[in-house]
Amino acid sequence: xxxxxxxxxxxxxxxxxxxxxxxxxxxxxxxxxxxxxxxxxxxxxxxxxxxxxxxxxxxxxxxxxxxxxxxxxxxxxxxxxxxxxxxxxxxxxxxxxxxxxxxxxxxxxxxxxxxxxxxxxxxxxxxxxxxxxxxxxxxxxxxxxxxxxxxxxxxxxxxxxxxxxxxxxxxxxxxxxxxxxxxxxxxxxxxxxxxxxxxxxxxxxxxxxxxxxxxxxxxxxxxxxxxxxxxxxxxxxxxxxxxxxxxxxxxxxxxxxxxxxxxxxxxxxxxxxxxxxxxxxxxxxxxxxxxxxxxxxxxxxxxxxxxxxxxxxxxxxxxxxxxxxxxxxxxxxxxxxxxxxxxxxxxxxxxxxxxxxxxxxxxxxxxxxxxxxxxxxxx
Amino acid sequence: xxxxxxxxxxxxxxxxxxxxxxxxxxxxxxxxxxxxxxxxxxxxxxxxxxxxxxxxxxxxxxxxxxxxxxxxxxxxxxxxxxxxxxxxxxxxxxxxxxxxxxxxxxxxxxxxxxxxxxxxxxxxxxxxxxxxxxxxxxxxxxxxxxxxxxxxxxxxxxxxxxxxxxxxxxxxxxxxxxxxxxxxxxxxxxxxxxxxxxxxxxxxxxxxxxxxxxxxxxxxxxxxxxxxxxxxxxxxxxxxxxxxxxxxxxxxxxxxxxxxxxxxxxxxxxxxxxxxxxxxxxxxxxxxxxxxxxxxxxxxxxxxxxxxxxxxxxxxxxxxxxxxxxxxxxxxxxxxxxxxxxxxxxxxxxxxxxxxxxxxxxxxxxxxxxxxxxxxxxxxxxxxxxxxxxxxxxxxxxxxxxxxxxxxxxxxxxxxxxxxxxxxxxxxxxxxxxxxxxxxxxxxxxxxxxxxxxxxxxxxxxxxxxxxxxxxxxxxxxxxxxxxxxxxxxxxxxxxxxxxxxxxxxxxxxxxxxxxxxxxxxxxxxxxxxxxxxxxxxxxxxxxxxxxxxxxxxxxxxxxxxxxxxxxxxxxxxxxxxxxxxxxxxxxxxxxxxxx
Numbered sequence: 001x002x003x004x005x006x007x008x009x010x011x012x013x014x015x016x017x018x019x020x021x022x023x024x025x026x027x028x029x030x031x032x033x034x035x036x037x038x039x040x041x042x043x044x045x046x047x048x049x050x051x052x053x054x055x056x057x058x059x060x061x062x063x064x065x066x067x068x069x070x071x072x073x074x075x076x077x078x079x080x081x082x083x084x085x086x087x088x089x090x091x092x093x094x095x096x097x098x099x100x101x102x103x104x105x106x107x108x109x110x111x112x113x114x115x116x117x118x119x120x121x122x123x124x125x126x127x128x129x130x131x132x133x134x135x136x137x138x139x140x141x142x143x144x145x146x147x148x149x150x151x152x153x154x155x156x157x158x159x160x161x162x163x164x165x166x167x168x169x170x171x172x173x174x175x176x177x178x179x180x181x182x183x184x185x186x187x188x189x190x191x192x193x194x195x196x197x198x199x200x201x202x203x204x205x206x207x208x209x210x211x212x213x214x215x216x217x218x219x220x221x222x223x224x225x226x227x228x229x230x231x232x233x234x235x236x237x238x239x240x241x242x243x244x245x246x247x248x249x250x251x252x253x254x255x256x257x258x259x260x261x262x263x264x265x266x267x268x269x270x271x272x273x274x275x276x277x278x279x280x281x282x283x284x285x286x287x288x289x290x291x292x293x294x295x296x297x298x299x300x301x302x303x304x305x306x307x308x309x310x311x312x313x314x315x316x317x318x319x320x321x322x323x324x325x326x327x328x329x330x331x332x333x334x335x336x337x338x339x340x341x342x343x344x345x346x347x348x349x350x351x352x353x354x355x356x357x358x359x360x361x362x363x364x365x366x367x368x369x370x371x372x373x374x375x376x377x378x379x
Numbered sequence: 380x381x382x383x384x385x386x387x388x389x390x391x392x393x394x395x396x397x398x399x400x401x402x403x404x405x406x407x408x409x410x411x412x413x414x415x416x417x418x419x420x421x422x423x424x425x426x427x428x429x430x431x432x433x434x435x436x437x438x439x440x441x442x443x444x445x446x447x448x449x450x451x452x453x454x455x456x457x458x459x460x461x462x463x464x465x466x467x468x469x470x471x472x473x474x475x476x477x478x479x480x481x482x483x484x485x486x487x488x489x490x491x492x493x494x495x496x497x498x499x500x501x502x503x504x505x506x507x508x509x510x511x512x513x514x515x516x517x518x519x520x521x522x523x524x525x526x527x528x529x530x531x532x533x534x535x536x537x538x539x540x541x542x543x544x545x546x547x548x549x550x551x552x553x554x555x556x557x558x559x560x561x562x563x564x565x566x567x568x569x570x571x572x573x574x575x576x577x578x579x580x581x582x583x584x585x586x587x588x589x590x591x592x593x594x595x596x597x598x599x600x601x602x603x604x605x606x607x608x609x610x611x612x613x614x615x616x617x618x619x620x621x622x623x624x625x626x627x628x629x630x631x632x633x634x635x636x637x638x639x640x641x642x643x644x645x646x647x648x649x650x651x652x653x654x655x656x657x658x659x660x661x662x663x664x665x666x667x668x669x670x671x672x673x674x675x676x677x678x679x680x681x682x683x684x685x686x687x688x689x690x691x692x693x694x695x696x697x698x699x700x701x702x703x704x705x706x707x708x709x710x711x712x713x714x715x716x717x718x719x720x721x722x723x724x725x726x727x728x729x730x731x732x733x734x735x736x737x738x739x740x741x742x743x744x745x746x747x748x749x750x751x752x753x754x755x756x757x758x759x760x761x762x763x764x765x766x767x768x769x770x771x772x773x774x775x776x777x778x779x780x781x782x783x784x785x786x787x788x789x790x791x792x793x794x795x796x797x798x799x800x801x802x803x804x805x806x807x808x809x810x811x812x813x814x815x816x817x818x819x820x821x822x823x824x825x826x827x828x829x830x831x832x833x834x835x836x837x838x839x840x841x842x843x844x845x846x847x848x849x850x851x852x853x854x855x856x857x858x859x860x861x862x863x864x865x866x867x868x869x870x871x872x873x874x875x876x877x878x879x880x881x882x883x884x885x886x887x888x889x890x891x892x893x894x895x896x897x898x899x900x901x902x903x904x905x906x907x908x909x910x911x912x913x914x915x916x917x918x919x920x921x922x923x924x925x926x927x928x929x930x931x932x933x934x935x936x937x938x939x940x941x942x943x944x945x946x947x948x949x950x951x952x953x954x955x956x957x958x959x960x961x962x963x964x965x966x967x968x969x970x971x972x973x974x975x
């Protein structure tokens with residue numbers, strides 16, 4: 001029960017510019033505060049140290065734009081974090097120079113997740129991204145040159161004005177760079193973002209036309225030899241990798257498998273032993289608390305057993321691996337399961353749901369309709 | 380009490396013309412309630428009534444004015460309750476007819492005045508709200524005098540709000556309304572003009588004693604139904620319950636019956652003494668027949684027993700409410716309920732939801748049909764799904780409709796009535812500006828959105844009233860809706876043959892919009908018998924998943940999922956298809972094929 005936490009998320013909120021569609025906790029500019037922030041992170045780490053295993057499975061630096069952080073501060077942070085088997089850093093293409101790639105490599109980072117989003121200049125402008133298509137390519141070359149053999153690209157589809165041929169060109173552009181991993185997200189106009197305000201109506205109008213985009217992303221990538229291992233995530237199949245590696249994101253798998261994780265930094269979320277908390281998103285509050293030797297303010301969310309089971313189902317069904325029924329049986333509607341099986345949306349591995357070895361997997365179509373299927377499946 | 384010293388009267392008025400305010404002022408002026416006790420509009424007890432400004436249940440209050448005992452019998456204000464109004468009026472010798480000085484006579488005023496005249500009541504005409512800046516007391520008085528066949532100078536002019544002229548109204552009641560007639564020595568007879576249910580004391584009957592006297596602990600019999608009980612207590616309201624030794628001839632009051640079964644004492648029945656029974660009941664008892672029907676289903680099928688209990692309780696206070704169990708393939712177990720009219724239906728629904736905390740799905744209302752079957756027998760059908768497909772003739776109820784409009788709106792109203800299969804009867808000028816239009820209309824054309832249409836086409840100026848004229852043969856067709864090969868009984872409708880195609884098409888188009896996309900294609904069809912007259916397809920959805928879900932998104936994602944789940948719970952399962960409750964109401968606002 002008191003297993004130490006083996007997955008660490010570190011939030012680096014700084015960005016050169018806030019993109020219109022972004023609803024993450026970000027802080028624009030403030031170069032002067034990067035050092036203070038890293039001090040804060042390291043102080044917070046000390047507060048939580050006893051939760052963590054001495055050696056971690058994964059560390060993930062997300063943002064914001066982690067690679068926008070002052071290189072000296074980024075290096076200091078990476079040096080101070082506990083060792084881990086997988087260390088991922090998110091990067092924006094325009095920040096990845098030859099020098100930065102080398103810095104990451106020598107700091108022990110072994111996986112980079114690159115926010116490419118799209119290769120069409122007009123769509124990049126729509127997203128207010130700073131980088132151009134060539135920046136994406138250049139940054140991949142720099143990373144390869146520095147020795148990175150596990151690179152992930154983020155793509156966004158469903159951008160206002162994006163036609164089917166734009167989508168095909170984007171996927172082609174990404175595949176040409178032979179990434180080990182791809183994350184493909186449909187653009188969401190999240191309430192309250194500038195983007196939702198400016199383009200929400202247009203997105204709703206084109207919703208039906210874009211419904212097929214997700215399907216074609218999945219089909220194209222699977223045809224190109226990628227494993228669709230999570231709703232929005234693809235990795236090069238092990239048999240196609242020169243080293244036969246499992247290229248799934250170990251850090252994100254931890255979320256989807258319901259493992260505990262610790263988050264450091266403003267707005268970061270942790271889930272440990274049935275409790276979830278979110279650290280204050282306000283930079284000044286965060287820094288002053290840690291400066292005074294206190295833990296920063298956090299918003300607590302206790303997770304009842306039933307809620308934990310529901311989350312296990314909700315997250316587990318995003319994966320292409322079977323979800324064991326026994327631990328979540330109390331939250332499953334077996335009638336609905338039988339109905340979904342008849343409709344060809346779910347499969348149960350052992351026919352009797354009570355069987356200790358029984359497990360549910362969603363079919364290809366079931367995964368495309370995953371939210372509705374999950375809502376049906378939960379009792 | 381000497382009969383000569385008693386006056387029994389009602390106040391009748393169009394909604395908002397000031398009936399309740401006048402009643403309040405009378406209670407104050409006669410010191411029946413002190414200023415401290417005075418709640419605005421004492422007589423309207425139910426929360427619902429307050430909000431809607433209408434009085435659902437009659438009550439009677441005794442007040443003393445100079446040397447006389449006056450009984451004010453409150454009447455429901457709406458046409459749906461004509462029978463209840465008529466029973467209340469039968470308990471009186473006179474009525475104060477109130478008209479708003481700014482609005483003048485309305486369709487409902489006309490209907491109520493005729494009802495009072497039919498019941499041989501002495502009418503005291505009153506123009507109210509003379510304090511309003513836009514008041515036209517002379518105009519309203521002239522219309523009122525014309526209506527009741529009197530002289531404008533006999534019309535009292537008051538402001539119930541300020542109290543001006545209210546004492547004169549009380550004096551006029553004593554002077555103009557005759558005292559009750561009746562024989563104090565004859566075997567006791569009392570008219571039940573209303574009843575109420577108290578959970579501790581059972582059914583409380585409101586009565587007008589005609590002959591003899593009633594006392595507590597006497598055995599009593601209801602003559603029409605044969606129900607027997609012992610009067611636990613008799614008394615009157617002033618304004619709260621006050622027990623009395625006896626209720627004598629001419630008086631108005633209550634009898635606590637101790638009856639637990641609401642259906643055993645109907646409004647209109649005659650009470651008599653078991654020991655000294657009267658030979659004949661009072662005239663006028665009638666088992667009121669509902670004309671408008673709808674299915675009521677609990678949203679959550681577990682609430683079915685609660686709905687049954689609630690209907691039983693409502694029925695106690697509402698002799699006109701009819702219900703019988705109904706099983707719908709689409710909606711499960713519920714009740715087919717019969718109502719006097721649309722307002723009655725609305726009130727019952729709101730009371731079920733508000734007072735009994737039930738979540739209900741109410742199907743589109745329909746009227747009662749009389750069907751001549753192939754075997755030569757007449758059958759009354761309350762549910763379109765039960766309309767036989769093989770039949771010789773169908774009859775539907777018609778109403779006499781009175782519509783009063785400013786003369787500029789006669790055209791649009793005629794057009795509406797023609798669209799609704801109306802038959803023009805006659806038209807008369809009530810004043811140089813206002814016209815009364817009389818039509819015969821099928822009730823079925825009114826139960827959907829007639830009133831809304833009338834209001835919108837006349838910018839709210841029309842006033843409308845109707846009473847049932849009887850059944851007439853009609854060219855009617857039953858249109859069924861089939862969703863994914865599953866006939867949906869709750870969506871069947873009976874429509875005029877000429878409109879069947881357009882209505883079927885419009886309903887199918889509406890359903891296509893209302894039914895969310897499912898895991899598979901869903902065909903929505905309208906059919907007459909086996910002939911499909913319209914078809915649409917709700918395309919299967921291809922994607923329903925949130926792209927991103929990492930450590931910081933889980934709570935938000937879970938909440939969205941819970942919302943999605945709650946949305947599904949509000950759906951009704953029709954075969955394998957999830958149909959939102961709203962879809963069952965789609966038929967309510969179809970506009971003959973043209974989209975709004």
